[in-house]
Amino acid sequence: MSAREREVLEAVExxxxxxxxxxxxxxxxxxxxxxxxxxxxxxALFLEELGNPVLAELEDAARIDGLALxxxxxxxxxxxxxxxxxxxxxVNGTINDLAVSGARPLCLCAGFVIEEGFPIADLRRIAAxxxxxxxAAGVPVVAGDTKVVERGHGDGVYxxxxxxxxxxxxxxxxxxxxxxxxxxxxxxxxGDHGVAIMIARGALExxxxxxxxxxxxxxxxxxxLASCEGVRWLRDPTxxxxxxxxxxxxxxxxxxxxxxxGAIPVRPEVTGACEILGIDPLYVANEGKLVAVVAREHAExxxxxxxxxRVARDAxxxxxxxxxxxxxxxxxxxxxxxRIVDMLVGDPLPRxx
Amino acid sequence: MSAREREVLEAVExxxxxxxxxxxxxxxxxxxxxxxxxxxxxxALFLEELGNPVLAELEDAARIDGLALxxxxxxxxxxxxxxxxxxxxxVNGTINDLAVSGARPLCLCAGFVIEEGFPIADLRRIAAxxxxxxxAAGVPVVAGDTKVVERGHGDGVYxxxxxxxxxxxxxxxxxxxxxxxxxxxxxxxxGDHGVAIMIARGALExxxxxxxxxxxxxxxxxxxLASCEGVRWLRDPTxxxxxxxxxxxxxxxxxxxxxxxGAIPVRPEVTGACEILGIDPLYVANEGKLVAVVAREHAExxxxxxxxxRVARDAxxxxxxxxxxxxxxxxxxxxxxxRIVDMLVGDPLPRxx
Numbered sequence: 001m002s003a004r005e006r007e008v009l010e011a012v013e014x015x016x017x018x019x020x021x022x023x024x025x026x027x028x029x030x031x032x033x034x035x036x037x038x039x040x041x042x043x044a045l046f047l048e049e050l051g052n053p054v055l056a057e058l059e060d061a062a063r064i065d066g067l068a069l070x071x072x073x074x075x076x077x078x079x080x081x082x083x084x085x086x087x088x089x090x091v092n093g094t095i096n097d098l099a100v101s102g103a104r105p106l107c108l109c110a111g112f113v114i115e116e117g118f119p120i121a122d123l124r125r126i127a128a129x130x131x132x133x134x135x136a137a138g139v140p141v142v143a144g145d146t147k148v149v150e151r152g153h154g155d156g157v158y159x160x161x162x163x164x165x166x167x168x169x170x171x172x173x174x175x176x177x178x179x180x181x182x183x184x185x186x187x188x189x190x191g192d193h194g195v196a197i198m199i200a201r202g203a204l205e206x207x208x209x210x211x212x213x214x215x216x217x218x219x220x221x222x223x224x225l226a227s228c229e230g231v232r233w234l235r236d237p238t239x240x241x242x243x244x245x246x247x248x249x250x251x252x253x254x255x256x257x258x259x260x261x262g263a264i265p266v267r268p269e270v271t272g273a274c275e276i277l278g279i280d281p282l283y284v285a286n287e288g289k290l291v292a293v294v295a296r297e298h299a300e301x302x303x304x305x306x307x308x309x310r311v312a313r314d315a316x317x318x319x320x321x322x323x324x325x326x327x328x329x330x331x332x333x334x335x336x337x338x339r340i341v342d343m344l345v346g347d348p349l350p351r352x353x
Numbered sequence: 354m355s356a357r358e359r360e361v362l363e364a365v366e367x368x369x370x371x372x373x374x375x376x377x378x379x380x381x382x383x384x385x386x387x388x389x390x391x392x393x394x395x396x397a398l399f400l401e402e403l404g405n406p407v408l409a410e411l412e413d414a415a416r417i418d419g420l421a422l423x424x425x426x427x428x429x430x431x432x433x434x435x436x437x438x439x440x441x442x443x444v445n446g447t448i449n450d451l452a453v454s455g456a457r458p459l460c461l462c463a464g465f466v467i468e469e470g471f472p473i474a475d476l477r478r479i480a481a482x483x484x485x486x487x488x489a490a491g492v493p494v495v496a497g498d499t500k501v502v503e504r505g506h507g508d509g510v511y512x513x514x515x516x517x518x519x520x521x522x523x524x525x526x527x528x529x530x531x532x533x534x535x536x537x538x539x540x541x542x543x544g545d546h547g548v549a550i551m552i553a554r555g556a557l558e559x560x561x562x563x564x565x566x567x568x569x570x571x572x573x574x575x576x577x578l579a580s581c582e583g584v585r586w587l588r589d590p591t592x593x594x595x596x597x598x599x600x601x602x603x604x605x606x607x608x609x610x611x612x613x614x615g616a617i618p619v620r621p622e623v624t625g626a627c628e629i630l631g632i633d634p635l636y637v638a639n640e641g642k643l644v645a646v647v648a649r650e651h652a653e654x655x656x657x658x659x660x661x662x663r664v665a666r667d668a669x670x671x672x673x674x675x676x677x678x679x680x681x682x683x684x685x686x687x688x689x690x691x692r693i694v695d696m697l698v699g700d701p702l703p704r705x706x
Contacts, residue, residue, distance in 0.1 A: 027471040032501025045473070046497060049480035050487065054460070054495040062495035064460055067420075071462035071515055073500045107407070107417055109424035111513035113466065118380040120398070127402035134403065142407040142415035144399060145513075147426045148385025149704065153508040160464035160498075160513035162424055351502065 028347075032075075034239030035283075035344025039248075059174075060235065061101035061165065068103030068165040070094060075158050077351040079126065081200035083192075083211030084287075086159055087129035089353060092216045093238065093287060094163040095137055099218035100234040100290065102173045102225065103165030108134065109143040110161050115154030126157060137216040139163075171225060175252035177232040183299035184257060184319040187220065187290040187312035188213070190242050191270040194284035194352050204276060208269045215288030220309045227305045230295030237291050238353055240344045243282040245291055246319075246329045247343045257329045259319035259341070282331075283344050285352045293321065381700075385428075387592030388636075388697025412527075413588065414454035414518065421456030421518040423447060428511050430704040432479065434553035436545075436564025437640075439512055440482035442706060445569045446591065446640060447516040448490055452571035453587040453643065455526045455578065456518030461487065462496040463514050468507030479510060490569040492516075524578060528605035530585040536652035537610060537672040540573065540643040540665035541566070543595050544623040547637035547705050557629060561622045568641030573662045580658045583648030590644050591706055593697045596635040598644055599672075599682045600696045610682045612672035612694070635684075636697050638705045646674065 022044035030037035047056060054062045061070035074090045091108065098105045110130065114123065134141050141161075192213040199208055217236060225231055235245040242264070246257045266281045274281045288311060294302040299317055306315035329341040375397035383390035400409060407415045414423035427443045444461065451458045463483065467476065487494050494514075545566040552561055570589060578584055588598040595617070599610045619634045627634045641664060647655040652670055659668035682694040 022473065025473055027467050027469055027473060027476065027501055029469055029501050029503065032467070032499060038499060041499060042497075045477055046480055046499070049477060049484040050463075050494045050497070051484070052493040052495065054493065055497065062460075062462070064495055067517070069460065069462050069496050069515075069517060071464045071496050071513070072498045073464035073466050073513060075466055075500045075502050107415075107422065109415070109422055109515050110403075111424045111426035111464070111515075113426050113428055113511050113513075114380050114385070116380055116382055120375065120378055120380060123380065124398050124402060127399055131402040131404070140405040140407065141403045142405065142417055143422050143424050143515075144395075144403070144408065145425045146385060146391060146394060146399070147428045147511075147704075148380055148382050148700075149428050149508060149511075150382065152505070155502060155506040158466050158500075158502075158511065160424070160426060160466075160515075162422075162462050162464075162496075162513075162515035164420070164422060164517065347501075351500075 029350045030347045033344060033347035034244055059101060060097040061103060063167060066167055068098050068101045068167050070097035071160065071162040072097065073158060073160040074353060075351050076197065076353050077155065078200050079156050081212055082196050084214040085126060085129050086157065087126035088133045089214050089287060090159040090161045091130050091133035091137065092214050093353060094161040095139055095216045095218055096236040098163045098165035099221040100236050102171040103167045105139040105163055105165045105218050107140050107142045108161050108163050110141050110159060111145045112147065113154055113158040114146065114148050115156055116148055116151040118156050123157065137218065173231065173233050175233055175249055178249065178253045178255065178293050178321055180255060180321055180323050181296045182232055182293050182321040183296055183317050185292040185294060185299065185302055185306065185315060185317050186242065186265065187306050188314040189265040189267045189270065190286060190289065191266055191274065191281040191284035193287040194349050195270045195273045197352050198273065198277060198349065204273055208273060210269050213286055213288035215311050217288065217290055220290060220312055223309060224292065224302060224305050228298055228302045230298030231292060231302065232295065233293040235291045237289055238285050238287060241283040241285055242291060243329065243341045244344050250327050250329050254326045256322045256325050257319060258322050259329065259331045261331050262334045263316055263318045265314050265316050279348045282341060284349065287353065382703045383700045386697060386700035386703065387597055412454060413450040414456060416520060419520055421451050421454045421520050423450040424513065424515040425450065426511060426513040427706055428704050429550065429706050430508065431553050432509050434565055435549050437567040438479060438482050439510065440479035441486045442567050442640060443512040443514040444483050444486035444490065445567050446706060447514040448492055448569045448571055449589040451516045451518035452574040453589050455524040456520045458492040458516055458518045458571050460493050460495045461514050461516050463494050463512060464498045465500065466507055466511040467499065467501050468509055469501055469504040471509050476510065490571065526584065526586050528586055528602055531602065531606045531608065531646050531674055533608060533674055533676050534649045535585055535646050535674040536649055536670050538645040538647060538652065538655055538659065538668060538670050539595065539618065540659050541667040542618040542620045542623065543639060543642065544619055544627065544634040544637035546640040547702050548623045548626045550705050551626065551630060551702065557626055561626060563622050566639055566641035568664050570641065570643055573643060573665055576662060577645065577655060577658050581651055581655045583651030584645060584655065585648065586646040588644045590639050590642055592638050594636040594638055595644060596682065596694045597697050603680050603682050607679045609675045609678050610672060611675050612682065612684045614684050615687045616669055616671045618667050618669050632701045635694060637702065640706065
């Protein structure tokens with residue numbers, strides 16, 4: 001069997017997985033990791049029970065009556081980490097889900113589940129950080145709720161933020177727009193957030209200076225859309241990293257995403273930490289990075305537009321959309337080989353966001 | 354000192370508490386109970402750090418650009434109880450926060466924090482119950498998120514739902530509309546939900562047949578507003594019960610709310626259970642009941658409009674707004690006495706919603 005035949009067989013197998021069955025009896029951490037198990041849980045349980053056409057699109061934000069809506073629960077551990085904390089993350093992460101849907105964020109709501117015994121000073125620090133991030137982004141937190149659970153039934157604080165945005169006329173970002181030949185861009189180095197969290201947990205026996213990349217992306221997206229035609233689809237590669245969002249793209253389009261390993265920016269500290277942890281940086285979460293699919297003829301223009309913004313000065317073109325193998329992500333390695341980048345299995349980095 | 358003088362002194366003390374100071378160092382269950390401690394936490398911490406004019410109104414739903422937004426985290430224990438479960442509660446409770454703001458609910462978002470090891474069958478039951486409640490109410494769940502926390506760091510599942518609604522032209526419900534002489538109506542017996550939860554926890558050594566009253570109220574509110582003028586303000590008396598929402602009204606208006614104890618509908622089972630538990634039914638949560646303040650001349654009309662709906666067939670006029678003592682809720686007891694119904698202190702019924 002040739003490599004090509006094997007790829008096609010794998011693609012068929014992959015497409016079969018499009019209608020997943022939920023065989024597990026108990027929830028595992030993998031169900032929360034954003035990879036295959038999460039997808040199966042969402043499709044075979046939540047979509048089935050809650051199903052409606054808007055939810056079924058499974059985009060980062062739902063679109064209804066010209067509004068974009070998105071909700072995210074944050075359970076990151078530790079609550080405070082180099083470069084940010086759960087409060088800032090809960091503001092920026094939800095703003096970014098709106099931004100990559102092409103929506104202008106209007107406001108946020110926040111629900112807090114707090115554990116009995118949690119220090120008020122820490123809660124204030126988190127709220128202050130949310131307030132600062134919200135003011136910096138120009139997106140106010142307009143509604144909230146606070147619940148308290150008994151000691152031992154939470155983990156300090158969990159925050160759920162919901163974002164409401166407005167989609168301007170003419171903006172339509174969708175996997176349906178993606179065509180063969182389109183280029184894949186990322187706005188900067190991959191994996192900073194996830195590795196910063198692992199370092200904050202003391203999981204690494206080394207001194208690495210690395211901060212979470214948490215940042216709001218709505219201004220970057222606004223500039224990109226205003227200055228550049230041919231932007232097909234955007235995502236922020238959080239849980240499950242670049243590999244996961246591109247797998248979702250490949251599945252939705254039934255096209256192939258071919259990545260050039262050498263072109264993907266990854267900081268040496270992240271590469272090193274991932275080697276020690278035995279994980280692939282492509283699966284590691286980012287919290288201030290954009291993945292953009294742009295028409296070939298506008299790719300350089302988009303790259304310039306991204307690099308003009310401080311948060312994306314290290315943007316790069318990292319791959320392209322090809323017809324084969326359909327539904328798969330393929331990495332062309334620096335050594336001239338090719339390997340399939342599968343969907344995330346298990347959860348190597350639990351509670352990263 | 355006469356009873357009247359004492360009341361006035363207490364009122365002054367009460368108004369002083371309007372600018373609360375947060376003296377606690379650690380979160381306690383009382384901070385989540387919806388009473389005084391919750392209010393202090395919200396005003397002295399969240400408002401201060403997240404502050405903006407919309408949040409500062411502290412209504413059940415925020416109003417921005419013609420939209421009503423509300424968010425609620427549900428941590429009810431047990432997850433399944435007579436008359437409902439956390440899924441149904443999370444749908445109806447959030448719909449009701451929109452409804453009492455005079456908004457037509459448009460859609461919901463839901464964030465799930467699930468504990469590792471939670472049975473998938475139970476999660477499906479919860480999602481099915483949400484789906485059923487959402488379809489029954491005609492309010493779809495259009496966006497969601499799922500996170501998993503390690504065994505021992507959650508409690509089965511916590512659900513945060515956010516509701517988005519549309520406020521029709523001309524509808525304006527606000528404490529600012531409330532006037533001396535207005536009547537206070539409730540849509541049915543008080544305290545069913547809270548006592549049903551206590552029974553489900555096995556906290557009572559008696560066999561009581563009682564179900565949670567969880568129900569969506571948007572149709573009831575729509576009918577009331579369509580058929581009756583003079584509706585000033587609505588609330589759903591959840592955490593902290595009738596006493597808490599009326600205290601909030603008295604504080605916001607700087608008027609007195611005078612209740613007629615004999616007119617307040619409470620099921621004998623609830624009265625009995627509350628006596629055993631040593632709590633007052635006026636502080637017990639409801640999840641399908643409405644409190645309405647209506648102009649005196651329209652009160653009977655409003656009562657009829659409520660009673661025409663099955664969920665409010667036991668509606669009653671239970672009190673009125675008076676000028677004195679300002680900022681206080683006073684109960685005229687069945688024995689001809691008067692007592693002040695203070696804000697909830699502590700948390701006699703934790704994790705009720």
